[in-house]
Amino acid sequence: MGIRSHKSHRGKGRNGILWRLLSGLGTALGILWALPLTLFGILMALPILLWRGRMRMVRTPTPALLVSGPVADYMLEHHPFGSMCAMAIGHVVIEERNGLTLRILTHELAHVRQAAQWGIFFPFVYIAASGWARMHGQDAYWHNIFEVAARKAEKHN
Ligand SMILES: [Zn+2]
Structure with missing residues (x-):
């Protein structure tokens, strides 16, 4: 259980980074556009x-x-x-x-x-x-x- 919740926490963290990257990319594209x-x-x-x-x-x-x-x-x-x-x-x-x-x-x-x-x-x-x-x-x-x-x-x- 402990490991599982740890894993899902890490997954969430990665999603967070991906989301931040995507929204950063969106902002950059918007600025360019x-x-x-x-x-x-x-x-x-x-x-x-x-x-x-x-x-x-x-x-x-x-x-x-x-x-x-x-x-x-x-x-x-x-x-x-x-x-x-x-x-x-x-x-x-x-x-x-x-x-x-x-x-x-x-x-x-x-x-x-x-x-x-x-x-x-x-x-x-x-x-x-x-x-x-x-x-x-x-x-x-x-x-x-x-x-x-x-x-x-x-x-x-
Ligand atoms: Zn106005």
Whole structure:
């Protein structure tokens, strides 16, 4: 009995390592897949960082680079969907200078994961989802399925 339970414990441990490897691989593939978006995000982050900007890194649950500064505030205030607290572009999150609440960070990290899933197609499917909402007489932002999913993620935090 003692040996058996020991064995099953070891098996579990190995599964744990395998799972960690697979999820690490998934994260790496997601980063690669979202890379064109992230590069665009970095391009947007450059003027922010050059003018009294700051950056910080979030590792879990989703790796992301957060940038803020006066230029970020300006960009967020002039967002086409109206004033925003934050905006995710690939693995880059542009955030308000005051920082983000855990809830908003969770929301933005959900968008980072969406970008990792959809890769280069994400901006197109996002816009299509806004068009779909508008076609059905709904709000292009609020009823966008990606926004609905990100709001759902907020509540699970
Ligand atoms: Zn959102």
